[in-house]
Amino acid sequence: MTIEARTLLPIAEQAVSIARDIIRTQVPGAITAKGDRDMATEVDYAVEHAVREFLTQETPEIGFLGEEEGISRTGDGLMWALDPLDGTANFLHGIPLCAVSLGLVSNDMPTLGVIDLPFLDIRYTAAEGIGAQANRSPIQVSDARDLETTIVAIGDYAVGEHAQERNRPRLTITQELAARVQRIRMFGSAAIDLAWVAQGRIDATIMLSNNPWDTAAGVTIAREAGASVIDIDGSPHSMAAQATIAASPKLVAPLIELIAEAHKVARHSPSTAE
Structure with missing residues (x-):
């Protein structure tokens, strides 16, 4: 399947906006243990369910991988990869350093990304070949040398x-x-x-x-x-x-x-x- 990543950026942003609203308006709820000192909240699952449903409707031909429930749909060389709440431990402790992370992977290479920090009001976006932005302004890596x-x-x-x-x-x-x-x-x-x-x-x-x-x-x-x-x-x-x-x-x-x-x-x- 050949789809230019940049054409999917508006859909990815809509999906992340859905996630952002859930994170900002819902309390963590019940906590599910995932192993030694690792956990997921009801918000993690709510975000993953909502984003998966939206992307299934908008891009049924693209696979979907979520952190909490794994691969729910396979695609022909393309897959969405979602972390519904990256920084769950921070979220549970009221630390605002957490994010929604939605990427598009094409044959093992990431080609699109949207990261939203709901409590810091900043969104990062990029697609292959068009540069990266933070809140619609271009961004660039530092020029550090030492x-x-x-x-x-x-x-x-x-x-x-x-x-x-x-x-x-x-x-x-x-x-x-x-x-x-x-x-x-x-x-x-x-x-x-x-x-x-x-x-x-x-x-x-x-x-x-x-x-x-x-x-x-x-x-x-x-x-x-x-x-x-x-x-x-x-x-x-x-x-x-x-x-x-x-x-x-x-x-x-x-x-x-x-x-x-x-x-x-x-x-x-x-x-x-x-």
Whole structure:
């Protein structure tokens, strides 16, 4: 199926507006446990149901993947990827750093993104080839060149099974960054991390994960704003990547070097469980 992503941007924005209204007007409601220290609220499910229903009506030929209920419809090479409420823990604690994230993926490559921050009144949009915007104004990645002057966001630490082992490289990267960069930030939302790289509010983000609902929208927005978005080995990012690293282009080389060194240190560090 061949559809230009830009033609679907108005539909994606309508879908996200539906989600925004639900988040702003409904209380969290009952909490459903999803594993160790992970949860979803009634709002997460309400948003996913409403957006899925809308997109099924508007684009029945495109597949749909939601964080809470998985793939509910397959498409011919195209799929919507929705995180109905990225930053649920923040939402539950009254922290306004949460977002709706809706991306379009074409054969493992994100091509469109809409991210809305309901409590900060800002919306980020992008589609392949047309640039990125925040509240209809063009945005651009920062021109940062040296790690020493940068603010770098990191993704949440792992929880659940094998969390200790999975967190070894994360903690080592944090330690290496602490010795090099101006500041480290953990906002608790992959969508916000990527959108703020795109806007130049931060200079880079490092996430050792790559769930399509978390990253599809933000990767498109960051790329269209001029960021380099790569996998952990420096190769171009796709939905099949192991990690999601977005940065001002001139920071890519030193970041890859830092991450590689951190992984080397983590591999040779004795486990605290031993």
